[in-house]
Amino acid sequence: MSKDTAIYDNPTFLANYLDLPRQQQGHDGAPEWPILMAMVGTVREERVLDLGCGLGWFAHWAVENSAQHVDVLDVSNKMIEKAKGMTASLPKRIDFRVQDISSRDLGVSPGSYNLVYSSLAFHHLSTAAFKRLLAQVNSALVHGGRLVFSVEHPIYTAPGYDQFVKVDLPGRHGADLIWPLNRYGYEGLRETNWLGGEVKKYHRTMTTYFESLLEAGFLVSGFREYMATGEDLEKNPQWQGALQRPMFLLLQAENTARTQPQEG
Template structure:
């Protein structure tokens, strides 16, 4: 299913108040690690899947990217992105990630930030990305960690006095749709195991370069003590892969 939750007025209003929505990349806790996974973007043709407000698109151009295409299904997201962008080398398209059908070897780098867990068929997406990447091109993305997505509630187990006791995990190997509670709304997300993310990439003709489960650093904890709870369980999974010169292994 293709979900356009961000064009729901109430949901978008709540999302617009999040720190990452008002403060940009520096307010996104995973950004410090995410950018270390990116290749040198100078002269690159970049595609951003689920570009949102366009923060990553503008960063790519700041790093010297030759051109950037950002796609998003949400008209609200793209309206905000265009209002914040003054750069003819950045093009925004209203398009579902599942419908992205770009030309062969059209891009040097494909990125995606916290959008792919909304996509049901990760294998199909990997094949699409591989098709539009040049040989050796990079595919760098972040998703909610499978430990985080296994249960739809996506919340701690609390003691009677409200103390966060532990993060419950159940049905981990039962992949598929989860109707998660997010920003006071039910949102459709798709749970996959870590093995599925890695295996699908490899069998789709990618080579894995780097992987991070985002363990908070002392600097992150000093900057934002709330990150302390992220030492108890991973919230994000970040992967960097490259297109290998071999046929697709998934038909």
């Protein structure tokens, strides 16, 4: 994931991060995963690129589901080290690389992958870096190859102050909680305190996400705004606030250019 590497040098932040349900339980702790899995589809005999791998849960899943090979990139040495440990028992079909995905050259060859996947990483990129990355991803995919990614929903990233406050209407309760949305049209950097560290995110509108994909030559083939279901809340009661606004934006796009595949 492209984010400040220094934040992982903060022992409090790292310990809190690794204690999150989605880090402890993998996809079982990520309620949006069933939707993403449906977007990904089969990975059998496919070459996969995972951008911002974190602990490597997706690479683990892809290999278990017969992916031919998975290249894994993350800016954090600590995350790469832990991801290697978690996948050590799997067949040797994963290559790990410490790489900032906001860089101007990811070091990937044209037509190398059938699938590029990313979970909750792209909202840590500026819009210029995001667009630059999309161009590289489009080139790296074979014709008809797909990009599947999730980001924090723009409604979630927009507020210019505490992004985790929910205000109750005077004299009202429960379902009348309000998400304090402001500054939606002001795209750019947002800084918030999370897990004991200062985290940088970049807010973009829905329009910017879609237009950036189209400008990069993608065909948008699917999108969902994730909100908690009753089943999710039974497993994770703390997700009650996810009924007030969508937390995640999930997007699926396809390469429509006839990129020459990599030989070999």
